[in-house]
Amino acid sequence: MTIEDLVRLRRARDVMDRDYAEPLDVPALASVALMSPGHFSRSFRAAFGETPYSYLMTRRVERAKALLRRGDLSVTEVCFAVGCTSLGSFSSRFTELVGETPSAYRARRHEAGAAIPACVAKVFTRPVRNSAGNRGAGSAAAS
Incomplete structure (x- = not known):
């Protein structure tokens, strides 16, 4: 994973932290990270140890x-x-x-x-x- 990928993944994670109450889904978050939904999900899990949905639900809880x-x-x-x-x-x-x-x-x-x-x-x-x-x-x- 490149530094640029990590920067884009953090950008998507920041959106989840800030806009947790908005209807967020993997395709929308993947577009923030400039990745395809599948690549985004795999990369997010590899970088942060949990799926984007799990991370978002943790913020909501x-x-x-x-x-x-x-x-x-x-x-x-x-x-x-x-x-x-x-x-x-x-x-x-x-x-x-x-x-x-x-x-x-x-x-x-x-x-x-x-x-x-x-x-x-x-x-x-x-x-x-x-x-x-x-x-x-x-x-x-x-x-």
Whole structure:
């Protein structure tokens, strides 16, 4: 993989970070990276260790966690606010990454982390895919 390829892949990843709530698909992201959809998907996975869809859903779940901690939106409202179109798919992916349902996460108290700056909290609350040996651990620090 060339440096130019990595620059284009980072550009597409930046679009996912910034526009996570927009309807993004592989062909649209591949056009940002100036690649064919198949080449983009293979290259993205090789460069970042996960598929573009998985990366995008992780961004959406990160934002959903922040919105659910506020407590002023329903799970359905949060689902649509972060760009998901299916409550079932959103709930399944949220549960897979966080280790608990969005409703359970929303209902739980979150005051203990309120004093932590958001830039620091983001590092430790980033959702990670739960493996068999890491079931229920919802932070990068636990993996």
